[in-house]
Amino acid sequence: MSVSFHLCQPGGGASCGACCGLYNFRDHSRAALTRRLTAQTERLSRAPHTPEAYGEAARELTANRDAPALFPIVRVCPLLGFLDAEHQRVGCLGHPRVTGGVDLRDCGVYRATVCESFTCPSFGWLTDAQARLVQAACADWYLYGLVITDVEFVRGCLKLLEWELGGPASPDVLRERPDSLAAVRRLFALKETAPGRDGQATVFGRFAHDTEGEPTPRSLDYAALGTRAAPEDDVVLCLGYTPPDAPALLAARALVRDHVRAVAATFPA
Numbered sequence: 001m002s003v004s005f006h007l008c009q010p011g012g013g014a015s016c017g018a019c020c021g022l023y024n025f026r027d028h029s030r031a032a033l034t035r036r037l038t039a040q041t042e043r044l045s046r047a048p049h050t051p052e053a054y055g056e057a058a059r060e061l062t063a064n065r066d067a068p069a070l071f072p073i074v075r076v077c078p079l080l081g082f083l084d085a086e087h088q089r090v091g092c093l094g095h096p097r098v099t100g101g102v103d104l105r106d107c108g109v110y111r112a113t114v115c116e117s118f119t120c121p122s123f124g125w126l127t128d129a130q131a132r133l134v135q136a137a138c139a140d141w142y143l144y145g146l147v148i149t150d151v152e153f154v155r156g157c158l159k160l161l162e163w164e165l166g167g168p169a170s171p172d173v174l175r176e177r178p179d180s181l182a183a184v185r186r187l188f189a190l191k192e193t194a195p196g197r198d199g200q201a202t203v204f205g206r207f208a209h210d211t212e213g214e215p216t217p218r219s220l221d222y223a224a225l226g227t228r229a230a231p232e233d234d235v236v237l238c239l240g241y242t243p244p245d246a247p248a249l250l251a252a253r254a255l256v257r258d259h260v261r262a263v264a265a266t267f268p269a
Ligand code: SF4
Pocket: 019, 020, 077, 078, 079, 080, 091, 092, 093, 094, 095, 104, 105, 106, 107, 108, 109, 110, 115
């Protein structure tokens, strides 16, 4: 299993800057990230394409950043910005394809050779069909990056759908059926829209921030909650829920189940 196309800029409205630290903030809402990317794009648009000018702009943007990184181990690069005038595509403003040939990625938080060769775990763990489904269902820069980098979430949603359908849920078939694709989008979009996750500032999807600021995987304490495990729980955790009691966990499971059933309902009985 592995993905044979480039997940960072696959086209069709999808683009990702997660490895460049895009989401690495307590407030990683669309509005907050849009503001930061807009500011970075604007500042770099005024910098001549030289290492000196880009280096100075990068230092200034980093010094003036309005929030600290959620996980200090994941670097946040000031060269990330919008690649297009409509602000629909996120990407590296130091890449030679963007600067007109000069490689300015050494001015970012990694060396250009690291940026060039790095592939995130999703390249190895998702199938082509799963990745194409995410690309088609999440054709926007904010949602795509949140979903494509969460292998457990994608797999968990598809597994729940298979149980609901009582058989295989082919990502290719889901992608080709407009009603199914729209319902899959609503399911994946829970990453952005799921209610009741406020006040969980040190949680990012399946991960929590330990005392050293390192990401550590979370699990549910069923004994404390007074419940047993359920098939929806992996997806509930990936959505960033930290249910304080059984009713909250049941509500989060019901939200996931309803969205999975809505996908299943697009198939004839
Ligand atoms: S320089 Fe590297 S880390 Fe920074 S935005 Fe470009 S690709 Fe990402």
